Amino acid sequence: MSPHNRSPRLVVDPALPGPISSVLRSAPETLRAVRMGDIPSARGPDPAKVFSTAAFLVLILALTGFAGMLTILVVILLFTGTRRLTADPEARRERRRMRTAIDHANRFVLPEDLDTDCGTLLRRAQDAADTVLTSRVNRAGLLDTIDNAVTLPDQIWQLATKLARLSAMRAEHRRIVPGVPPPEVAEAFAPYSTALETAARSLTRRVRALEDYAAQVRRADEVYHSYRQLEQLSERAPQYEELVAETAGDDLAVPHLRELTAQAQRIRDLFTESMEGARRAAGHLMGAQGPGR
Numbered sequence: 001m002s003p004h005n006r007s008p009r010l011v012v013d014p015a016l017p018g019p020i021s022s023v024l025r026s027a028p029e030t031l032r033a034v035r036m037g038d039i040p041s042a043r044g045p046d047p048a049k050v051f052s053t054a055a056f057l058v059l060i061l062a063l064t065g066f067a068g069m070l071t072i073l074v075v076i077l078l079f080t081g082t083r084r085l086t087a088d089p090e091a092r093r094e095r096r097r098m099r100t101a102i103d104h105a106n107r108f109v110l111p112e113d114l115d116t117d118c119g120t121l122l123r124r125a126q127d128a129a130d131t132v133l134t135s136r137v138n139r140a141g142l143l144d145t146i147d148n149a150v151t152l153p154d155q156i157w158q159l160a161t162k163l164a165r166l167s168a169m170r171a172e173h174r175r176i177v178p179g180v181p182p183p184e185v186a187e188a189f190a191p192y193s194t195a196l197e198t199a200a201r202s203l204t205r206r207v208r209a210l211e212d213y214a215a216q217v218r219r220a221d222e223v224y225h226s227y228r229q230l231e232q233l234s235e236r237a238p239q240y241e242e243l244v245a246e247t248a249g250d251d252l253a254v255p256h257l258r259e260l261t262a263q264a265q266r267i268r269d270l271f272t273e274s275m276e277g278a279r280r281a282a283g284h285l286m287g288a289q290g291p292g293r
Contacts, residue, residue, distance in 0.1 A: 008114065008122035011160035013107040014153035020100060027097040031108055034101040050159055109160040115170055116164035117200070125159050125207045128214035136219045142224070143217065143278060155285070160204060166199050213281035220274040227271040 010028055024031060033039065101108075108123050109121060129152040132138055138148055173196060181189045233240075 006123055007111045008119050008160075009126055010111070011109040011122070011157055013104075013157055014150075015157075016104065016107055020104060023097055023100045024104065025061065027094075028110070030094065031099045031110060034098070034105055035110055035112065037118075039102060041096065063070065072252040081245065081251055109157075109164045113167060114160075115167040118167045119209050121203060122160055124157075125156055125210050128207070128210045129153075129156055131214040132217045134176050135217050137217060137224050137278070139277070140224070142220075142275060155206075155210065159203065162199075162203055166203065167198065169197055209281075209285045213278065213285045215279040216274070216278040219277045220271070222280050223271045223274045227268070230268075 008027065010031070012024050014021075017025070047097060109122075114122060130150050132143075137143055173192065177189060177192075180186070
């Protein structure tokens with residue numbers, strides 16, 4: 001399925017500690033509630049309950065004095081604490097998730113934070129990063145120019161935050177300027193539209209640089225598979241040479257041996273070339289990153 005038809009995934013700041021990141025990733029609905037402002041704690045205490053509790057304590061104070069009111073207050077606090085301890089464990093976990101999401105509301109980007117174009121760009125970037133991280137050459141540690149396990153998640157996070165900001169500013173721009181300005185004042189509006197378009201082009205270039213890197217890694221991966229096969233055959237070359245010598249004579253064995261050697265060198269050269277291409281693409285990717293986060 002094309003990235004154009006798929007939504008991007010949730011992105012969490014890779015700089016967060018693992019436990020916090022795990023909590024955020026496990027609760028996308030909670031993150032959406034926080035983003036929408038649907039936070040139970042933000043609504044504050046129920047005024048009716050506060051008033052009735054205060055009136056009850058005043059009545060107890062009038063009937064029994066300060067000591068009686070203090071006793072009732074302690075009973076209420078103990079009862080409330082007991083209810084919290086015996087409450088539904090899932091409800092307690094949800095409160096913890098909600099609190100974590102509130103405390104780190106600026107450390108994640110939801111698909112809903114992006115407009116359609118920005119969502120497509122982020123999905124393309126995520127697919128490219130997946131290609132690199134799951135490649136054989138990456139797992140074998142051959143892409144030593146760039147630490148993909150660290151750099152690529154950071155690249156995706158930077159892209160996601162910038163795309164979210166661009167989406168928000170586009171939406172704001174459409175609210176302020178919902179239609180086409182009159183021709184006589186259109187020129188005054190142009191710099192604002194141009195700024196949004198410039199930012200979009202810059203982010204698109206970054207995504208393309210990541211896709212170029214992924215394409216080079218994919219090519220290196222294909223050659224690496226053949227290279228590993230050839231390495232296994234090279235270990236058995238003496239057996240092949242012996243077979244030719246025994247069956248065809250030395251006059252045919254020597255040319256065949258030279259052919260084996262030449263073919264092996266061609267594959268090695270091709271593999272080296274593909275790895276260099278991947279490393280150059282990685283360098284271009286880092287160059288497209290730009291200053292700052």
